[in-house]
Amino acid sequence: MSVVVIGDRSVGKSSTVLELANPYNKNCVEIVEPDYETLRENYINPDTNQMVPTRTEEQQPLVLNVQLPGGEKQVNSVWIDTPGEMWDSPQWRQENPAAWQDFKTRLNECVGIILLLPPHRDLVSPNLLNVANDHHTLNRDDLLNFQAWENRLGKWLDFFLQDCSQVEHIAICLHKADLFCNVDKVSREFQYNYAGGTQWWKFNETARKKYFYQVEKNIKNYHQRGGKPIQFFITSIKNRGLLELPWLYLSPYILYQDHNSY
Amino acid sequence: MSEIRVIGPRGSGKTTYLATIAYLGELARTGEQEHFKGLKVTAIGPDSEKLVGLAKDVIKQGQKVPPTRTKGNIEYHPDYQLEINIPGGGGKRIELVAKDYPGEVFELLGLRHKLSEIESYLEDLFTTNHWLIMLTDWQTDQDTRVYQPAFDSLLDRLEAETKNKSELANIRIAVVMAKCERGELWPGRLEPEQDLFKIRLPLSHDILRKKFPSSKQLKFFACSSFGVMGDKDPRPNRYLPNDGSSAENAYLRKGDCWQPYGLLSPLYWLDTGKILKDVRL
Numbered sequence: 001m002s003v004v005v006i007g008d009r010s011v012g013k014s015s016t017v018l019e020l021a022n023p024y025n026k027n028c029v030e031i032v033e034p035d036y037e038t039l040r041e042n043y044i045n046p047d048t049n050q051m052v053p054t055r056t057e058e059q060q061p062l063v064l065n066v067q068l069p070g071g072e073k074q075v076n077s078v079w080i081d082t083p084g085e086m087w088d089s090p091q092w093r094q095e096n097p098a099a100w101q102d103f104k105t106r107l108n109e110c111v112g113i114i115l116l117l118p119p120h121r122d123l124v125s126p127n128l129l130n131v132a133n134d135h136h137t138l139n140r141d142d143l144l145n146f147q148a149w150e151n152r153l154g155k156w157l158d159f160f161l162q163d164c165s166q167v168e169h170i171a172i173c174l175h176k177a178d179l180f181c182n183v184d185k186v187s188r189e190f191q192y193n194y195a196g197g198t199q200w201w202k203f204n205e206t207a208r209k210k211y212f213y214q215v216e217k218n219i220k221n222y223h224q225r226g227g228k229p230i231q232f233f234i235t236s237i238k239n240r241g242l243l244e245l246p247w248l249y250l251s252p253y254i255l256y257q258d259h260n261s262y
Numbered sequence: 263m264s265e266i267r268v269i270g271p272r273g274s275g276k277t278t279y280l281a282t283i284a285y286l287g288e289l290a291r292t293g294e295q296e297h298f299k300g301l302k303v304t305a306i307g308p309d310s311e312k313l314v315g316l317a318k319d320v321i322k323q324g325q326k327v328p329p330t331r332t333k334g335n336i337e338y339h340p341d342y343q344l345e346i347n348i349p350g351g352g353g354k355r356i357e358l359v360a361k362d363y364p365g366e367v368f369e370l371l372g373l374r375h376k377l378s379e380i381e382s383y384l385e386d387l388f389t390t391n392h393w394l395i396m397l398t399d400w401q402t403d404q405d406t407r408v409y410q411p412a413f414d415s416l417l418d419r420l421e422a423e424t425k426n427k428s429e430l431a432n433i434r435i436a437v438v439m440a441k442c443e444r445g446e447l448w449p450g451r452l453e454p455e456q457d458l459f460k461i462r463l464p465l466s467h468d469i470l471r472k473k474f475p476s477s478k479q480l481k482f483f484a485c486s487s488f489g490v491m492g493d494k495d496p497r498p499n500r501y502l503p504n505d506g507s508s509a510e511n512a513y514l515r516k517g518d519c520w521q522p523y524g525l526l527s528p529l530y531w532l533d534t535g536k537i538l539k540d541v542r543l
Contacts, residue, residue: 068319070315169328197323223508249325252323253328255319256312
């Protein structure tokens with residue numbers, strides 16, 4: 001029943017989960033166990049008020065309250081947080097072959113994967129980056145340029161094809177959306193309706209065509225090689241509605257997984 | 263109560279079919295289609311209730327039902343129990359227990375050297391004599407490459423099993439062309455044997471009809487879990503992404519226009535041996 005959150009170093013994996021536990025911004029998803037305060041104690045350095053980087057792979061059982069068209073449901077999941085090094089350092093994988101193999105095995109037992117991608121440098125608006133300075137530790141120069149970002153995405157898609165063939169649901173989030181768009185305005189295009197009437201395929205098409213059009217060829221190629229369906233999102237901890245979407249998308253699959261076999 | 267087994271290749275829409283049936287009562291209550299008025303479906307037990315949730319929270323919201331994977335043994339797959347009350351003509355009631363087989367089971371049938379991998383499924387299949395076989399014709403070579411060898415093997419095994427199990431001599435097999443909302447299939451839905459199976463899956467049709475010349479034992483149906491956009495709008499209520507993914511990866515386009523077609527007819531025939539007058543049901 002796990003959902004694994006993956007992404008390169010400093011992309012904001014832990015902070016997304018922390019924000020989803022924040023009861024003050026709740027929309028349709030809330031992590032209720034562990035509670036916000038407990039997660040804050042675990043992930044925030046009280047001296048600096050900054051996120052503590054994840055050093056080891058951690059499994060955190062989560063209980064989420066989720067508003068679905070069928071009513072409010074409680075979803076149990078295990079969030080597997082991973083150190084960024086696991087993903088962006090081939091050296092780490094070479095030095096820890098057993099841990100890497102073990103992780104891949106467990107990954108394939110998951111219901112879904114949420115991949116967080118940082119925006120590429122060319123997408124980021126310097127103005128928005130300045131505005132967000134308080135919340136992000138990134139410099140624009142630290143971000144990948146488009147070409148390198150595209151190559152990295154290609155590696156992720158290869159990883160899904162080669163190493164995640166048993167995982168049925170993949171959510172790719174272009175994260176830190178507040179660095180490249182007005183998240184409040186954009187979130188109106190991706191308004192989830194808990195009473196029903198959401199068209200996920202439409203959300204997917206909109207996100208893909210608007211924010212992933214430059215890598216359309218890579219996506220087509222991935223599907224033609226038999227890749228599992230991917231749902232694309234843009235997310236930001238600055239907009240709870242957008243941040244909740246991948247979990248709203250995955251929750252029914254976690255919830256109804258027993259009807260089917262995984 | 264009828265025990266039904268639902269078999270067919272991967273991606274033919276078996277789980278979507280069962281989930282849609284489980285949700286038909288709700289669609290009848292909230293929809294505007296006259297022919298569904300008064301229809302009631304009760305899902306019995308937690309597994310069947312999950313089917314309803316799958317329809318409401320996944321299919322209706324434009325998400326895709328995940329494939330049913332093999333668990334190595336049929337015992338680990340749930341029994342879906344549904345009670346269906348069909349209005350009209352004094353009312354008709356079907357009680358059924360259905361098991362949804364992973365598509366891989368059907369596909370392995372034709373590979374005789376691999377039959378041992380699906381033995382538990384086959385043993386279970388021959389404990390019932392009501393089968394619903396769901397097919398699609400996306401790939402033109404499926405009829406030759408997968409279906410015909412599968413039916414060849416299945417019918418050989420059926421013949422052998424019938425010697426020990428006399429009830430199998432009364433078997434009823436409903437063969438259903440799924441996803442017939444597609445423009446090229448929709449006009450053929452009224453005479454599915456003539457206009458769909460004979461033309462699109464001739465080898466499968468011939469091998470089955472040769473074994474069962476009587477329509478009392480073998481009948482061909484057309485169904486669509488998604489249906490079309492409306493009575494006066496025959497566009498398929500489906501969305502196919504243009505992202506290079508397979509045509510099997512279709513999504514319900516508009517949840518509020520959802521009107522499935524022909525889902526109950528094969529079940530009713532399997533249960534009673536009679537034909538539902540309204541083929542839309």
